Every structure is written in C-alpha cells, then in structure tokens.
Amino acid sequence: MSGTILITGTNRGIGLEICAQFANDGWKVYACCRDLDRASELKTLQGQYSNLYPIQLDVTDYSQMISLAKAIEGEPIDILFNNAGYYGPKGVAFGQVDLTEWRRVLESNTIAPYMMAETFCDNVAASEHKLIAMMSSKVGSIADNRSGGGYIYRTSKTALNQIVKSLSIDLKERGITVVALHPGWVKTAMGGPGALISAEDSVSGLKKILLQANQADSGHFYNYDGSQIPW
Secondary structure, eight states: OOOEEEEESOSSHHHHHHHHHHHHTTOEEEEEESOGGGOHHHHHHHHHOTTEEEEEOOTTOHHHHHHHHHHTTTOOOSEEEEOOOOOOSSSOOTTOOOHHHHHHHHIIIIIHHHHHHHHHHHHHHTSSSOEEEEEOOGGGOSTTOOSOOOHHHHHHHHHHHHHHHHHHHHTGGGTOEEEEEEOOSBSSTTTOTTOSBOHHHHHHHHHHHHHHOOGGGTTEEEETTSOBOOO
C-alpha cells in the first residue's frame, strides 16, 4: 500500500530513516522537525525524493501545530507517527531529579503527542489506513521495570502508554487504530554507539507493524520485531 504519512522528529536517527523508507516506497511524506536550518540530512533526503516535504514544527509549540493543521485541513493522513521526543538528563537516580527537566521531558514526550493526536485526528479519520502510532520505549513498561531509577524518561513513556490506551477507546468509533511502539536499542545519538541494532533494521520492523496494524492491535504496545510488550 501507499498513502500519506506525517512524522515528527525527522532530522536524524529513527525519524530520518522512517522518512527514507516510506519515501522510497512512494508514500507522500510530511517530515516534521524542530529546526529545518539544522536538518542537513533531511534536506539531502528531500533532494532524492520529490514526494518528501520537510516541515518546521516544534511539537511543543502548539501555535505551530495549529498552523500546520490549517495548512493541510481536509487532507487524509494514513499514518500519524509521533516519533519526536526528548530524553533529558541520563542516569537520574532517587534524590537527583531535576524538576525543570522533568517538566520539559513530559511536555515533549507525553503532552505533545496527545496534542498531535487531537489536532490531526480528523485527517487520520479521513484516510484509508487510519493509524496513530506513538514512539514509546520499553523502559516505560511497569511490568518490565526491574532496575528502578530513570524517573524522568520512564514516567514520560509510561504516561504516553496510558494515552495510547485511552485514545484506542475514544477513537474506536472513528475507525482509528492507536498503537505504542518500542524501536529497540538503536544506534542513534540517543541510543549511543553501544546499542544493538541499526536504525535501518529498527525501522524495517516498525514499518511492518505500521502497515499491518488494524483495530485488533489498537491499544497495544509492540516491540519493533512485532512481539507484544506488557504495559
């Protein structure tokens, strides 16, 4: 199949690779990133694919989000992929939590993806595929937490997972499928050089899920290899 996909956080890493693979398959790709002036790799990719459209969007700037929604009002979006996120300070243990950074991470990773879903749900409902995907993380799984710590990033993704579950219920009547995804430990700026898999392999797996997802999958949490992750 082919259609239209809107992706956030596309200037590098997983987001950039999602753009490349979907554009190569003939999809119309709206590639949103916070600062187009610094998105050199995305601009290079744009030169290769006439069906890729870079868009400047800071997902925490809700006036920008509304402006984009007005610009593409009525246009079907088969897949809305909320990939953009912010890790915040690493190695945060009990007693070391920076509240300002915690609020910043929650804004980027939890509130902004919800606002994207609310703002563009009409576009998704007007499409054939009707999918909203949220880039979560296995560290947001309560069942999988055996090491503690990580309060800032963990909680932002756990809260995002709850949003996915609620959206799957609230948007069911409109035929919209909503899933949470874990990309694996990927060799990106966030994952670091010690990570286990490449962005290409991660996105190949994620793409299969994105293309095959239907109402039976809605409200669930999937690893990039298609296996289900407990909440």
